[in-house]
Amino acid sequence: MGGRVMAVLDLPAMPDDAKPVILPGLLSALGVTRRIVPAWITDPDVIASIEAGLLELPDEFTGGA
DSSP: OTTOOOOGGGSOOOOTTOOOOOOHHHHHHTTSSOOOOOTTOOOHHHHHHHHTTSSOOOHHHHTOO
16 A cells, blocks of 8 residues: 555445455454464564564465465
8 A cells, every 4th residue: 555554434335235344454453363473483582573463474475365
């Protein structure tokens, strides 16, 4: 997004009949689930930084699209 920070209110409205969608990134950002740490990362400090949300990995490093 070119460095622009989006707010929830910036998102397009969902149709009234749409099924609810909960994105994994949203759940981890809210602290509901743990952040995904790839198995190839073994440094405990890096793992702690990822889990704390201080370090964000691109999707291609975590197996995403």
